Structures are given as C-alpha cells and as structure tokens.
Amino acid sequence: MHTPEPRPDEGAPCAAVRLYETARHEGAEAALTALHRWAGPHALVHGPAGHALAPAALLAAATHAGPPGALAPRRPGAEHELTSPLLAALGLAAVRVDTAPRPPSAAWDTAVLRVRLGLSRWLLDATLDHLDGRAFGDTPLLRQPVVKAALAAAGVSLLEAESALTADRAPDRTGIRQLHGALTATDGSLLKLLGAWGLTTDGPGVTAYVSQVLADAYAPPATPYAREEAA
Structure with a gap:
C-alpha cells in the first residue's frame, strides 16, 4: 500500500x-x-x-x-x-x-507523534500476526489471559494517544512528553510479547528502536526554554 x-x-x-x-x-x-x-x-x-x-x-x-x-x-x-x-x-x-535551543512548532510536535503512533500501530499489528497460530500447550497464545491483557492495554494506550492528538486543543509541552513516554512504554510491552525475535536486528524491534531515536531527537525538553521563561 x-x-x-x-x-x-x-x-x-x-x-x-x-x-x-x-x-x-x-x-x-x-x-x-x-x-x-x-x-x-x-x-x-x-x-x-x-x-x-x-x-x-x-x-x-x-x-x-x-x-x-x-x-x-x-x-x-x-x-x-x-x-x-x-x-x-x-x-x-x-x-x-550546535544550535541554541529553540521550541519546535506545535504542528511539528504533532507530526512527529503521529509518525511514532503509526510505527507503534505497525508494531501492534506485527505482534498480533506473530502470535496468531502459536500456542502454549493446547491454548492459542492469543487466548492466554496474560497475553490478552497486555494486547488490550497496548491497544487502549494507542487509542488514548490518538485521542489526545485529535483533540481540539493541542497538547502542551508536558503533554507532548507524556505522549512520547506512553508510546515508548507501549512499544516495550509489545516487544516483551515477541520474545527474543523482537530483539533481533531483522525483527520488529528495530521499528521500536527507530521510534525511540525519533523521540530522543525531537521531543521537547523537560525544562522551559530561556525565551519562554523570559516571556
């Protein structure tokens, strides 16, 4: 596609x-x-x-x-x-x-988070595909209570992030950082479900890695910028 x-x-x-x-x-x-x-x-x-x-x-x-x-x-x-x-x-x-710290635009912050949200959704889809057809004993993994709970939590987290990004009022810097943290945590929970395959260089874990580097590069800092304090 x-x-x-x-x-x-x-x-x-x-x-x-x-x-x-x-x-x-x-x-x-x-x-x-x-x-x-x-x-x-x-x-x-x-x-x-x-x-x-x-x-x-x-x-x-x-x-x-x-x-x-x-x-x-x-x-x-x-x-x-x-x-x-x-x-x-x-x-x-x-x-x-080397540059003086400068706040990015709200539109750019949202765009970066949208990319990360899409990558997390791809990771969720890959996790579902990987678990489909696999079983522990006689029970399919997708029917294991612990697995079901983890997948449900991941899905809810992604829906919450999407809701925050489509709200009438854009998230402030604290909200942006919280969304980045939530997506990172969701990716981590999905990687645990993938086991060792999620940590290989040819596995879906590389998507989570790129997403984390994206956050490291573009997420706003925790402390205010000097120009914001002066304002």
Missing part, C-alpha cells in the same frame, strides 16, 4: 493523518521521508537541541536545514555524525548541529 506523501501546503491535521498512515503501512524510512518533506521539498529538520534523524538519501540531498519554520541553507561542515551501525543498516542517518 502506498500512501501519498504530505504536501508542505497541506493543512496540518490532514498531513498528520497521512504521516500516521505512511508509518503504519510503509515503515520508518518512508515515514521519515514524508515527515521531512512535509517541512519542505529539500528540508532536513532539526529537533530542539539540533539533532536530526532522516533517511540517509534524504540527508545527502537536503539543501536546507534547521528547526521547523526557520530553515536556512544547510552547512554540512557544521554537522556532527551520530549514525549508529543499526541506523546505517536500516538506511537511516542521524546528525547534530
């Missing part, structure tokens, strides 16, 4: 939904490509502390970089390489630039 990429001139709610669908059905690389292209056709968006996570091909071709809404001509010489071997194997790259 191919989901059309969000357009830079597209309304934020519609674009965020497209990002979710891309992450859920096409995976992390496609979703990260769409996320950066939503900010601009040749954009590499940095998080509040100067970090960026993107497909390696997109990073190589990007001509403008910076926080959302403040993109400027890119200066590759000012970037510090942070790509781990696993990210490189997945076709992704991470960099950091």
Whole structure:
C-alpha cells in the first residue's frame, strides 16, 4: 500500500493523518521521508537541541536545514555524525548541529507523534500476526489471559494517544512528553510479547528502536526554554 506523501501546503491535521498512515503501512524510512518533506521539498529538520534523524538519501540531498519554520541553507561542515551501525543498516542517518535551543512548532510536535503512533500501530499489528497460530500447550497464545491483557492495554494506550492528538486543543509541552513516554512504554510491552525475535536486528524491534531515536531527537525538553521563561 502506498500512501501519498504530505504536501508542505497541506493543512496540518490532514498531513498528520497521512504521516500516521505512511508509518503504519510503509515503515520508518518512508515515514521519515514524508515527515521531512512535509517541512519542505529539500528540508532536513532539526529537533530542539539540533539533532536530526532522516533517511540517509534524504540527508545527502537536503539543501536546507534547521528547526521547523526557520530553515536556512544547510552547512554540512557544521554537522556532527551520530549514525549508529543499526541506523546505517536500516538506511537511516542521524546528525547534530550546535544550535541554541529553540521550541519546535506545535504542528511539528504533532507530526512527529503521529509518525511514532503509526510505527507503534505497525508494531501492534506485527505482534498480533506473530502470535496468531502459536500456542502454549493446547491454548492459542492469543487466548492466554496474560497475553490478552497486555494486547488490550497496548491497544487502549494507542487509542488514548490518538485521542489526545485529535483533540481540539493541542497538547502542551508536558503533554507532548507524556505522549512520547506512553508510546515508548507501549512499544516495550509489545516487544516483551515477541520474545527474543523482537530483539533481533531483522525483527520488529528495530521499528521500536527507530521510534525511540525519533523521540530522543525531537521531543521537547523537560525544562522551559530561556525565551519562554523570559516571556
């Protein structure tokens, strides 16, 4: 299934939904490509502390970089390489630039969370597929009370996150951080159900890993920015 990429001139709610669908059905690389292209056709968006996570091909071709809404001509010489071997194997790259902390836009915060929500939903689908047809003794795993309870809790957590992101009032910085924490915890609970397969480099656990790196790069900090305190 191919989901059309969000357009830079597209309304934020519609674009965020497209990002979710891309992450859920096409995976992390496609979703990260769409996320950066939503900010601009040749954009590499940095998080509040100067970090960026993107497909390696997109990073190589990007001509403008910076926080959302403040993109400027890119200066590759000012970037510090942070790509781990696993990210490189997945076709992704991470960099950091020295920059003064700057709050990202509410629309960007929502877009990042929508990508993470889509990746978590993909992980839930992969977990259900993996458990389907497997049994413990004579009882299918999907009918085991502990497994059923864990899957139900994960599903509820994802529904709560979606509800928070579609509410009339966008979450504040504390709410954004709480949603990131909830998605990370949900991913962790699903990985436990997958056992050792969830921790292999060719298993679904890599999706949870990329999602966590995405949060590390773009989640707002816990403490206020100096300009916010001054205001």
